[in-house]
Amino acid sequence: MKPIRFVFVGQAKAPFFRQAEDHYLEAVNRSIAATRVVVKDARAGRPAERNTAEGRGLLERLGPRDFVVVLDGRGKMYDSLGLAARLRVLVEDPGRAPCFVVGGAYGLSDEVLARADEIVSLGPGTLPHELARVVLLEQIYRATAILRGAPYHH
Template identity: 55%
Template sequence: MKSLRLLAVGKLKTPFWQQAAAHYLERLRHTWRVTETLVRDGDAALPPAKRNADEGARLLAALGPADIVVCMDERGKAYTSREFAALLDRLTENATAVPCFVIGGAYGLDDAVLKRATLRVCLGPMTFPHEMARVVLLEQLYRADCILRRSPYHH
């Protein structure tokens, strides 16, 4: 069973995002070993740059040496679902390295985290709330898995 990690800032607070994320995580875990690591949100009273830096430090501390860091970033490369599936397949070829998909908080990812990235991926040209971005990423990971397994989910 192949492995992947999801590293994100904060818990999903809205019930429907929690349910949607749980739905796709459950589906993914039928064929993948998925580890989800959440780091604490930055203090909302702090200026955005300081909050981002604090969250970034926690994200960096949670990364492992074998992680292939894939940052979800609006300035990253956009992929079709089939291209994303091929990317996931390539990222998991090496059994000792684990792709780690990183999602920032309300203000995105700190530059220090982006510098650690092997790859930056954009979910599309629009901006999404970070809770929605997490669910969209999970759905696309599940879709990629279905494409790789030739499951009828993606048509």
């Protein structure tokens, strides 16, 4: 199985978000190797300028063999079983490695969206990016539990 990478913009500011990220990343790592890469967030400028700067940082962290899954409200929604099935395909692909990308406070640049191999949504509502990261990590953990037949998923 290929390891999973999570590429996020900026460090989580609130301690409870950092703790939740750490908790679920550790939980995912009990099933499959997973790493988190944090790209510096742009602190000044208009939203479009920030997205462009952050997008450059994200694109620099993506390799040609990465299967890039970006989170965006316009993406495909999966239920837990569907996400588990999709994750199985991604981690078993011998040629590419799954890489989940979450943008900053203003989302993702057009360049990052264009680089995406798949666009996924966590639901119809808008989430703060720090919460979206936690929800993504929890959902990936839940998917790994489903794949292992563990009792976490109810």
